[in-house]
Amino acid sequence: MDLNYSPEELAFRDEVRSWLRANLPAELREKVERYEHLSKDELLRWHRILAKKGWVAPAWPREWGGTGWNVVERYIFEEELGYAGSPPLMPFGLSMCGPVLLRFGSEAQKKRFLPRIYNGDDFWCQGYSEPGSGSDLASLKMSAVRLGEHYVVNGQKIWTTLAHYADWIFCLVRTDSSTGKRQEGISFLLVDMRTSGITVRPLILMDGAHEVNEVFFDDVKVPAENLVYEEGKGWTVAKYLLGYERMNTGRIGESKRQLASLKRYGEHLMGDARWRDRLSRLEVELMALEITNLRFLDRMRRTGEPPGADVSMLKIKGTEIQQGLTELMMDAADPVASDPLAVAIRKRYLSMRKTTIYAGSNEIQRNIISKMTLGL
Amino acid sequence: MNFDYNEEQQLLADSVRRYLAKSYDFEARKKIVAGEGWSAAAWQQFVEMGLTGLPVGAEHGGFGGGAVDLMGVMEAFGDALVVEPYVPVVLAARALERGGKNGALLAAVVEGRAKLAFAHTEKGARYALDAVQTRAKKNVLSGEKKAVIGAPLAEYFMVSARGDDGIALYLVPRAATEVKPQRTIDERLAGDVVLREASAEPIGGGPALLEETLDFATALVCAEAVGAMQFACDTTLEYLKTRKQFGVPIGTFQALQHRIVDMVISLEQARSMACLAASKADGERDTRARARAISAAKIKIADAARHISQESVQLHGGMGMSEELKVSHSFRRLTVLAREYGDADHHLARYAAL
Numbered sequence: 001m002d003l004n005y006s007p008e009e010l011a012f013r014d015e016v017r018s019w020l021r022a023n024l025p026a027e028l029r030e031k032v033e034r035y036e037h038l039s040k041d042e043l044l045r046w047h048r049i050l051a052k053k054g055w056v057a058p059a060w061p062r063e064w065g066g067t068g069w070n071v072v073e074r075y076i077f078e079e080e081l082g083y084a085g086s087p088p089l090m091p092f093g094l095s096m097c098g099p100v101l102l103r104f105g106s107e108a109q110k111k112r113f114l115p116r117i118y119n120g121d122d123f124w125c126q127g128y129s130e131p132g133s134g135s136d137l138a139s140l141k142m143s144a145v146r147l148g149e150h151y152v153v154n155g156q157k158i159w160t161t162l163a164h165y166a167d168w169i170f171c172l173v174r175t176d177s178s179t180g181k182r183q184e185g186i187s188f189l190l191v192d193m194r195t196s197g198i199t200v201r202p203l204i205l206m207d208g209a210h211e212v213n214e215v216f217f218d219d220v221k222v223p224a225e226n227l228v229y230e231e232g233k234g235w236t237v238a239k240y241l242l243g244y245e246r247m248n249t250g251r252i253g254e255s256k257r258q259l260a261s262l263k264r265y266g267e268h269l270m271g272d273a274r275w276r277d278r279l280s281r282l283e284v285e286l287m288a289l290e291i292t293n294l295r296f297l298d299r300m301r302r303t304g305e306p307p308g309a310d311v312s313m314l315k316i317k318g319t320e321i322q323q324g325l326t327e328l329m330m331d332a333a334d335p336v337a338s339d340p341l342a343v344a345i346r347k348r349y350l351s352m353r354k355t356t357i358y359a360g361s362n363e364i365q366r367n368i369i370s371k372m373t374l375g376l
Numbered sequence: 377m378n379f380d381y382n383e384e385q386q387l388l389a390d391s392v393r394r395y396l397a398k399s400y401d402f403e404a405r406k407k408i409v410a411g412e413g414w415s416a417a418a419w420q421q422f423v424e425m426g427l428t429g430l431p432v433g434a435e436h437g438g439f440g441g442g443a444v445d446l447m448g449v450m451e452a453f454g455d456a457l458v459v460e461p462y463v464p465v466v467l468a469a470r471a472l473e474r475g476g477k478n479g480a481l482l483a484a485v486v487e488g489r490a491k492l493a494f495a496h497t498e499k500g501a502r503y504a505l506d507a508v509q510t511r512a513k514k515n516v517l518s519g520e521k522k523a524v525i526g527a528p529l530a531e532y533f534m535v536s537a538r539g540d541d542g543i544a545l546y547l548v549p550r551a552a553t554e555v556k557p558q559r560t561i562d563e564r565l566a567g568d569v570v571l572r573e574a575s576a577e578p579i580g581g582g583p584a585l586l587e588e589t590l591d592f593a594t595a596l597v598c599a600e601a602v603g604a605m606q607f608a609c610d611t612t613l614e615y616l617k618t619r620k621q622f623g624v625p626i627g628t629f630q631a632l633q634h635r636i637v638d639m640v641i642s643l644e645q646a647r648s649m650a651c652l653a654a655s656k657a658d659g660e661r662d663t664r665a666r667a668r669a670i671s672a673a674k675i676k677i678a679d680a681a682r683h684i685s686q687e688s689v690q691l692h693g694g695m696g697m698s699e700e701l702k703v704s705h706s707f708r709r710l711t712v713l714a715r716e717y718g719d720a721d722h723h724l725a726r727y728a729a730l
Contacts, residue, residue, distance in 0.1 A: 001378060001379060001380065001381065001382075001385075001444045001447075001651060001654070001655055002377060002378045002655070003377065003379075003651060003652060003655050004377060005377055006377065009377070072377070273725070273728075276724070276728040277721075277724050277728070279728075280672075280675065280724050280727050280728050281675065281679075281724070283672075284649070284672045284675050284676050284727075285645070285676070287649070287652070287672055288645040288646070288648045288649050288676050289645065289648075291648035291649070291651060291652055292644050292645060292647075292648040294377060294379070295379045295644075295647075295648060295651075297377075298377055298378060298379050298380075299379075313641055313644060316641060317641060317645065363634065366633065366634045366637040366638075367630070367633070369637045369640065369641075370630075370633040370634070370636070370637050373640070374613055374633075374636060374637070374640065375617075376613075376616065376617070376627040376628070376633050376636070
């Protein structure tokens with residue numbers, strides 16, 4: 001048993017770390033550290049810096065720009081990004097639509113979309129949830145009716161993150177409402193956001209930020225060539241994405257950085273045993289999660305098997321820890337302080353409640369573990 | 377990075393598990409507990425498998441192993457809820473060896489001809505390392521040690537006492553003491569040990585050896601707790617699948633599914649920290665870093681043991697309360713392990729102070 005990285009892995013980590021130190025623009029890092037919102041240009045600026053280095057989509061096959069790193073190297077890389085305070089890489093193109101196209105897309109679709117995703121030419125968003133279909137995603141209603149060489153799309157998506165920045169949206173749509181199993185009538189469709197009939201309306205969340213949207217589709221004509229995989233097989237595509245190997249689900253690196261800044265920010269409270277106990281318990285949870293994550297990676301590396309429901313465990317613990325850190329940060333701030341950082345910290349507490357809800361609520365993750373791991 | 381046991385560790389853990397499954401199942405254990413409270417036959421088997429010599433050097437007939445080498449064994453012991461005082465015996469033996477004393481006794485322990493116990497805790501001291509009132513004057517000890525695990529079986533005690541130069545460990549023959557036997561709530565033999573001007577052999581090593589020994593013990597009980605928690609989770613899952621109410625297995629109810637999922641998550645987190653504790657107990661030269669990691673592990677193990685043991689009883693309903701089911705016994709063991717060598721509060725304070 002050896003809990004440490006190998007000398008090669010440590011050298012790799014140091015290489016990533018020193019590259020980040022030299023290439024992560026200070027103004028972007030500082031904005032992230034101050035919990036400020038990043039503009040589309042700022043998000044894309046960082047995306048393109050990584051694309052130029054060849055590190056923006058490590059998990060992709062080499063022919064499409066992947067790095068060929070193994071699971072441990074990819075984990076190290078992603079955690080170092082979080083630890084360094086780099087802006088988030090939007091997952092909708094790089095780790096959602098991209099992998100779907102790589103697995104299910106036609107050659108033409110791959111050639112058309114993948115390089116543009118890689119280079120940050122197209123900004124993607126995800127059209128899954130609908131007003132009546134959240135956790136029960138397979139009940140979705142947005143219809144796509146085939147008319148000649150087009151699908152005509154009608155309906156509504158909701159909680160669409162950064163749809164107001166997006167050039168493209170990938171949607172789950174209902175192409176057949178007569179099937180016995182409702183999963184069978186669903187298809188995976190790529191839609192140009194500039195098509196007429198699409199309306200984006202902001203949904204302002206309780207922190208006051210415009211991050212998510214409602215997207216309305218009114219007789220939107222989508223070329224049939226934008227169908228991914230077969231008509232009626234969209235659920236297969238969606239399920240593949242759920243099991244896609246995302247190494248940084250636990251966001252360990254990001255949480256380690258938050259913990260370090262919490263220790264600085266709350267230094268004046270370290271004499272208070274109640275505060276220290278709360279902080280220590282959270283630190284221990286994070287330590288345990290990091291080792292748990294490494295154990296899963298070690299197993300994946302040896303068996304070559306996908307992580308399965310392990311990802312759900314990382315999501316549950318990772319988000320609980322992120323929320324815990326945010327709450328402690330708010331409690332460390334002077335309750336009457338009104339400086340920009342204190343205000344941003346309070347808003348972040350409000351905003352971070354989303355983490356246990358999005359990307360499959362933590363209750364859905366528990367259902368997955370219950371079914372897949374425990375056989376209940 | 378590698379989280380597997382090596383081949384030797386795995387073989388040993390497997391053979392211990394095989395033996396316990398065959399000769400130390402729940403029914404066999406019941407008989408042991410109803411009788412003398414320990415099994416000489418089981419102990420002899422542990423000796424023959426080399427367990428008593430595992431953390432002792434080869435010159436005394438042992439294998440020179442560390443906490444990681446003991447992890448698989450401790451997990452198996454936790455799973456079977458072994459009542460024999462294995463941890464105190466090897467703990468005291470290890471301290472004896474590190475103090476460089478009494479090789480003949482050490483060899484006797486390894487060969488199963490003698491047993492030791494570790495007598496440290498005193499009334500009111502709770503888990504504090506330095507709350508030692510037992511006095512040592514020219515190697516003559518006076519004081520009282522409380523709830524010493526395995527005391528009724530021990531031929532010698534490893535005793536912490538305060539001399540003119542501070543706290544140190546001493547070896548005291550049983551004949552020089554008075555032992556008041558008792559049973560712990562998790563059915564182990566224990567006893568208060570009264571020292572009235574008892575002649576002792578100084579072991580040396582001072583408080584550093586005491587602290588290092590207790591850290592090693594903490595790493596072992598972390599692994600033991602993981603074994604007991606694994607059992608509690610497994611048996612509860614089995615119960616959810618077989619117990620029917622309202623015409624269906626109760627495991628079909630989401631309220632219960634989510635609770636067992638949380639138990640399993642606690643177990644995985646605890647297992648990770650048990651790995652950390654064992655590897656730091658063996659490999660960390662910086663005593664502060666070692667202590668910090670081991671306290672962190674015990675915080676998590678104590679929290680998880682409480683969570684899993686309480687839920688395992690609750691999800692069994694009335695049956696969980698019954699003496700008849702092993703789960704009520706794993707509950708008792710986990711309740712004790714959560715506190716043994718320091719509860720969560722103690723280790724939180726120690727962790728934050730380091």
